[in-house]
Amino acid sequence: MGSETEKDEQPSETAAISEDAESVSKDETKKSHEEQGIDFSPDSSVHPKPIPEFEKSISDKIASKFGSKINVDYVRSSRIRISTKKEDILDVAFFIRDELGYDHAESVSGVDYPDSKEIEVVYHLGSYTDDKLATHVLTLATRVPREEIPNPGKDSTRMTSLREVFYSVEFHERECFEMFGVYFEGHPDNRRLLLPEDWADIPPFRKDFKIKGR
């Protein structure tokens, strides 16, 4: 990590030196960049935006039901993110399906966070039946513990499957199991899907699995 941050800082240092040395030509280069259409303004930072009315009504509904058990974030227009503990996810998912009208899962992704020793499982839920929700994708996220030496299916990296709520997660959860080692309790079919049968390494989408030569 240390060497990486040094690498990052190096260009900015040299830039600062060159700024001092060639302070006269700085304006000219800036002008030429503007002509070329290159934008050097700082990255768009995440600043709190006002929540639109419809998104607010959805988040209020779910917040009034579960209170402190969940955490509702407004990411951007028509994308709401709900984070919950893995013990509560089944109740929250049933509520989302029956009361809010989301009827299918678009994807199930794992995101590995080795520093906090957690793997986040993210469900993207959509609706075909409710026309008002057609543009909305609800993100339902939970975190499961992550073991240093994984033993898929036998260690504490496990959570309840949402297959009985959203039937469409079946193959997505199988993929998440083999790629991240997250075992889904209650899933009828936790077999390998995409990886070869003789795969003997750690789950490949974890951060500590490195591509050879990188």
Next chain:
Amino acid sequence: MTTPLPPGIQLEKVDDRIMTLNVGPQHPGSGHMRLIIKVDGDYIVSCDPDPGYVHRGEEKMAEYRNYVQNIPHLERPVIHDSCNILYPYCLAVEELLGIEVPERAKYIRVIASELNRCVYTLYWLAIYGIFLGHSTMFMWPAGDRELFIDLLEAMSGARVTHAYLVPGGIRNDLPANFEERCLRQVDYFEKRLKEYQAIFYKNPLLISRTEGTGILSRTDAIRLGTTGSVLRASGVDFDLRKKEPYDVYENLDFETVVRKEGDSYARSYIPYLEMFESCRIIKDAIRKMPKSGSVRTKLKPNPKGGNDEVYKRVESGRGSLGYYIVSNNRPEPYRVKISVGSFRNLICMPYLLKGELLGNMPSVYWGLNYWPVEADR
């Protein structure tokens, strides 16, 4: 009587009636994929899809490259539809980095992705013909596909892997006289497309093998989370170009094609009818496009994403195609998840093939608009 087996070797108990068949993994039409099918006589008892023969770890590879270096390899999962698989990636990166796209670039993107949709659908239709033993239906779409490939080659310089859409717009402007050439070829293609009706869609061969087979009801299509032509063939009016219009689709004149039958015939018919709509979109976009102007907002060198996440989706040739990108203040994305239509429709296969005749397996399988390479990523 029986000779003892060597240690470690077991014989599988063979049922008297049920036989297990391996369909694949070598595949005549597309990428490799295996179906493990159990048959009782001519009827399929169960089906277990076994994808993964062309899994290349695109999502893992994306974590090692920056947002611009990721462009060419992310279109590899479905090279016939390369504009549409890059489209959500570009939209997501633009949202992440806060880039505005010039108006003219938005129209050109729509034209490129609609041309590419036709390329994909014609290839799919050609393989459909092969699957049903109809070799004319292989020759015609494969020949007409060259029209669109030529147009895309003139636009981008490459026949199939265009890498034409980039975050911030498109790679280069249209060549001279492109609009006239495109309109002329699309006009010809619309006339040509009508001839497909007589030879294929009114052909008793196709009708007898697809009508009433593999029926997916509306409720099941929603419950199984299907997408694209499979969903619209079951009577659900859902097309992201209408429901969640991206770029300039809301200004353009076209309609969503929906059928109520939910059988293989409807699933084979919808992509064909959508090609007419694609032609309408292309003609309308050329009419409404600004005639000059910038086509690309240049990115900063090595742009960084901030602590953010984004989920963007578009309607591709095989249904909704979404990118979930998590960034963490680095030039490379922290995690990229590609949610593809083929993978989402895979769940239908065991469901639809159960109880079906083995002879109907090719039409049901290919009607699902399943592209193994895309599903495996």
